[in-house]
Amino acid sequence: MKWTRRDFMKLTGAGVAGLGLVQLGVDLGPARAYAAGLKTEGAKEVITVCPFCSVSCNIIGSVKDGKLVSTEGDPDYPINRGALCAKGAALLSMTRNEHRLTKPMYRAPNSDKWEEKSWDWMFERIAQRVKETRDKDFIFKDDKGRTVNRLETVFFHGTSHADNEELALAHQICKGLGLVYLDHQART
Numbered sequence: 390m391k392w393t394r395r396d397f398m399k400l401t402g403a404g405v406a407g408l409g410l411v412q413l414g415v416d417l418g419p420a421r422a423y424a425a426g427l428k429t430e431g432a433k434e435v436i437t438v439c440p441f442c443s444v445s446c447n448i449i450g451s452v453k454d455g456k457l458v459s460t461e462g463d464p465d466y467p468i469n470r471g472a473l474c475a476k477g478a479a480l481l482s483m484t485r486n487e488h489r490l491t492k493p494m495y496r497a498p499n500s501d502k503w504e505e506k507s508w509d510w511m512f513e514r515i516a517q518r519v520k521e522t523r524d525k526d527f528i529f530k531d532d533k534g535r536t537v538n539r540l541e542t543v544f545f546h547g548t549s550h551a552d553n554e555e556l557a558l559a560h561q562i563c564k565g566l567g568l569v570y571l572d573h574q575a576r577t
């Protein structure tokens with residue numbers, strides 16, 4: 390049988406340590422009861438790749454009853470060896486997050502109130518504002534007469550919870566509009 394680093398960690402973490410404690414007369418009943426209540430108990434493990442940057446760390450996802458219940462770094466993968474940065478460690482909240490807004494919120498200029506709007510209304514509004522600003526401010530040539538075709542009055546700021554592919558698409562859209570100021574977390 391071939392042992393992986395993960396198998397070894399499980400064995401040393403649960404089996405060997407448990408054996409040593411039993412020999413010392415420690416009652417493992419409460420610990421076993423606690424372990425039985427863990428969210429990953431009985432879950433199926435699947436290997437996936439962190440979507441947030443080009444390092445591409447491996448992540449073990451635990452799936453229970455068709456739902457992702459836990460994510461952690463894969464100790465068998467040579468690139469990250471079980472470690473994850475803050476973005477990768479927060480991957481689970483991409484799929485489930487009770488704090489996430491599910492409807493667009495709009496705050497009108499000079500207002501101190503947020504209003505709930507429909508997606509259609511919000512897309513229309515964003516498209517209108519981008520077009521107005523681009524039509525007004527687009528720079529075709531610089532002060533030396535060189536063609537630059539750029540827009541300096543719109544800034545794109547990507548969320549830290551957008552993945553590489555979403556941001557690659559957003560990047561192309563921004564470049565197509567002539568934006569030169571844009572930033573997001575998938576640039577590494």
Ligand code: SF4
Binds near residue numbers: 441469473477
């Ligand atoms: S964002 Fe962090 S965890 Fe994800 S691939 Fe990059 S370095 Fe790894």
